[in-house]
Amino acid sequence: MAGRPTPFLLQEKIRPILQRRAVWRTAAYESGALLIIAAAIALGTRLLHIDWSDNQRHAIGLVIAVIPLALWVGISYRAEQRAQEARLRLPLVLGASMLVANAVGVPVVDRLFAVDAWLVNAGGLTRILGYSLIFGFVTEGLKFAVLRFTVWPDQFNARVDGIAYSLAAGLGYATMLNLNFVITESAEPAAIALRVAAITLAQAAISPVVGYWLGEFTFGNPAIFWLPIGIGVAALLQGVYIVLRGSLIVGAIGATASGSQSIAVLGLGGGMVALIFVTVSFLINNAELRAQRSPEFIR
Amino acid sequence: MGGELSARQRAASYLTIAIVALALIGGVLLRSSVENATSFFSDKVTGISARYPAGWFLEQGSAGQDFVFRAQDPASLPFKTTLAVSILPVGGSATVYDVAELLTVRRAGSLPSFHTLAITPITLPNGLAATRIDYAYAATDPNPYLQSLPIVVSATDVVVLSRQQAIIASFQSDATTVEKNRHYFNAFLARLQF
Numbered sequence: 001m002a003g004r005p006t007p008f009l010l011q012e013k014i015r016p017i018l019q020r021r022a023v024w025r026t027a028a029y030e031s032g033a034l035l036i037i038a039a040a041i042a043l044g045t046r047l048l049h050i051d052w053s054d055n056q057r058h059a060i061g062l063v064i065a066v067i068p069l070a071l072w073v074g075i076s077y078r079a080e081q082r083a084q085e086a087r088l089r090l091p092l093v094l095g096a097s098m099l100v101a102n103a104v105g106v107p108v109v110d111r112l113f114a115v116d117a118w119l120v121n122a123g124g125l126t127r128i129l130g131y132s133l134i135f136g137f138v139t140e141g142l143k144f145a146v147l148r149f150t151v152w153p154d155q156f157n158a159r160v161d162g163i164a165y166s167l168a169a170g171l172g173y174a175t176m177l178n179l180n181f182v183i184t185e186s187a188e189p190a191a192i193a194l195r196v197a198a199i200t201l202a203q204a205a206i207s208p209v210v211g212y213w214l215g216e217f218t219f220g221n222p223a224i225f226w227l228p229i230g231i232g233v234a235a236l237l238q239g240v241y242i243v244l245r246g247s248l249i250v251g252a253i254g255a256t257a258s259g260s261q262s263i264a265v266l267g268l269g270g271g272m273v274a275l276i277f278v279t280v281s282f283l284i285n286n287a288e289l290r291a292q293r294s295p296e297f298i299r
Numbered sequence: 300m301g302g303e304l305s306a307r308q309r310a311a312s313y314l315t316i317a318i319v320a321l322a323l324i325g326g327v328l329l330r331s332s333v334e335n336a337t338s339f340f341s342d343k344v345t346g347i348s349a350r351y352p353a354g355w356f357l358e359q360g361s362a363g364q365d366f367v368f369r370a371q372d373p374a375s376l377p378f379k380t381t382l383a384v385s386i387l388p389v390g391g392s393a394t395v396y397d398v399a400e401l402l403t404v405r406r407a408g409s410l411p412s413f414h415t416l417a418i419t420p421i422t423l424p425n426g427l428a429a430t431r432i433d434y435a436y437a438a439t440d441p442n443p444y445l446q447s448l449p450i451v452v453s454a455t456d457v458v459v460l461s462r463q464q465a466i467i468a469s470f471q472s473d474a475t476t477v478e479k480n481r482h483y484f485n486a487f488l489a490r491l492q493f
Contacts, residue, residue, distance in 0.1 A: 113327075117374070120374060121374050129329060133325045134322075138323070148312060149300055149301050150301055151301055152302070153302055153305075154302025217307065224310045224314055225311075227311035227315050228311070228314045231318060235322065
């Protein structure tokens with residue numbers, strides 16, 4: 001029965017060249033891989049009980065801080081290069097985001113506003129408001145500026161391009177926050193891994209909110225206030241996430257607790273990624289369907 | 300580089316920039332309100348009332364302690380910034396300089412590396428004449444097993460004579476951050492009633 005393979009079988013055996021990279025899938029792979037690596041580092045270093053010197057901590061920290069970037073290059077960027085319609089400016093967006101994070105974002109939040117000096121003792125709602133107004137709006141405003149001056153709207157060929165570019169902007173920003181944390185703090189590798197995962201997952205989860213609205217403003221016809229509202233929602237999510245993460249860490253220290261809530265911190269980050277990815281992809285699919293059913297599309 | 304914007308996109312971008320700017324102004328106002336938020340303390344026995352920064356730990360003086368109350372910033376490490384009020388009975392003919400001298404002698408005996416830096420007459424916000432004593436000392440951790448360097452503390456006492464007693468409002472802070480923290484003391488003095 002050894003006949004010629006059917007086209008169906010051929011299709012299965014030959015890896016198809018995708019027209020466009022599946023952004024959600026690759027981003028989900030990266031987030032999952034980061035969660036697993038962070039959990040493995042946290043668990044492994046606690047089991048091994050190694051006394052690291054300061055230099056060793058910094059060196060290990062630098063390696064851990066760039067793991068999300070390495071995952072992005074290995075998964076998303078590689079897939080992007082294989083696609084027919086590659087998004088060519090992803091590295092530009094990522095690099096520009098790193099630059100503005102280091103040149104503007106970190107100095108404004110940590111030194112000009114010095115949020116950690118006066119906000120940590122405030123009540124929960126005040127902390128959410130403070131982190132949203134300062135960290136959230138600075139972060140989202142800068143990522144928006146990067147996207148505006150590098151890719152939006154010229155490089156947007158589909159709504160999902162907003163997601164791909166905003167994820168790159170978020171990853172660049174997160175990488176610089178991670179490096180800043182590792183360089184300024186001398187933390188244990190387990191703490192660094194958790195912090196890097198928490199920061200990166202937050203940026204990965206929240207960045208698509210603005211990316212979605214940039215896509216809508218390219219292909220849809222929303223009212224002008226939706227873009228600032230999108231930035232506001234993203235900023236609020238940043239604030240809520242920081243306070244929740246902080247309460248999980250502080251809540252773990254007590255007479256009967258070890259001070260380790262690594263699973264909860266990772267779960268919060270992973271859960272946020274899953275929730276926002278599902279919500280935004282639903283909104284994009286919905287918008288695409290509405291566009292396809294519109295009389296202009298049918299004509 | 301990102302390309303030309305349509306009128307709608309441009310308007311949305313300008314609105315976004317405006318909202319971000321407004322948010323930052325809101326952040327400045329929030330910081331000011333959090334840093335200047337106060338709690339009220341009143342001591343019926345001595346008739347002293349004051350407002351101290353919200354979130355600071357308040358300790359009321361008991362027998363054997365030389366203060367009526369003191370508030371400490373739990374977030375300032377390694378030395379907790381402190382605001383305190385104490386009362387010293389004095390004779391009818393005593394002057395603030397006598398009190399200053401007495402305080403100097405007492406502190407020289409109890410505080411390591413104590414140095415008086417300045418004694419100056421001032422006027423309080425309520426118009427009362429007072430004397431300000433600036434001094435410094437080295438604070439060491441009481442736990443001998445903790446390997447830490449002494450901290451240079453910069454402190455200020457403001458002494459007011461009232462009804463045969465000296466009211467002493469004190470401010471102590473790590474010398475490296477004293478100027479940053481001094482606004483707490485200024486606000487504390489402005490609202491201190493006795």
